[in-house]
Amino acid sequence: MPELPEVEVVRRGLADHVVGRRFLSVQVHGARVARRHIAGPVDLVARLTGLGVHEASRRGKYLWLRLDGDQALVVHLGMSGQMLVEPPDAPREKHAHAIFDLDDGLQLRFVDQRTFGGLQLVDLVPDEVGATLEDAPRLVPSVITHIAPDPLEAAFEQEAVVRAMRRRRTQIKRALLDQSLVSGIGNIYADEALWRAKLHGERATDRLPLATLRGVLDEAAAVMTAALGHGGTSFDALYVNVNGASGYFERSLEAYGREGRPCRRCGTLIVRESFMNRSSFSCPHCQPRPRYRGLD
DNA sequence: AATGGTTCCTGGACGC
């Protein structure tokens, strides 16, 4: 599933192969891919046609292309989204929901099997957070102003996040997955960060020492940086592939997906638990479940 | 107001 490192790999691919190009024509297949675009798919196609692409940006799991007129094409990959750059005669993928003809003769295609992803065209606005007198606020799409900075961007303020976590009445894994608190972390990297920090995901945030909260955020940043180091080298010139990027790092995972296999720190078998209607993987020895029930 | 549960969707894995 594309989390921050996989989305960053896609962003880099777009920066290399799409920035500097122009959309000569655009096709959108089906209404669902444009469901977040309030004015609808016909409007999306009409407004994108002819626009030039100036920059590929990312915050957390959101991608956007800055286009003419400080407009942004916001892209979310959902669970299965891919951005592919291919020759026009390449067979059309079954789930190619949007196709952009570029002015270099190639096509950019948005392919998404499970259709949780989507596209929308919105205005760029100054960011609410991270701006100082020295640094002008960065421009972000109007529809993602509620998404917090991610741990790998300059605007990320760890102390503010840690204090916000302490004020919350929630569990640490919920907090790590809350994109309005810290963005970019999904189920896989949440489990990896918690394993590294030796914390059970149900620990209450308001009972954890500040240093412990800093620690788990450091581990989240470290594991995502490591994953990026692997994924960043795995795509070729014409094929910007999310799945190819995440597949390589899979071998390095310590907790996620390792149910019944020994913890690589202590040898205890990794367990799987249902949490938030998701699977959570952890080491019962290194990451003991809190004695309190829930948050009480 | 803050928090947690529900829902959208497809296809691969699995059981019989």
Next chain:
DNA sequence: TGCGTCCAGGAACCAT
């Protein structure tokens, strides 16, 4: 072999 069922999960949305 085929059919039904379960599962994966990001985040908007809704209920409390």
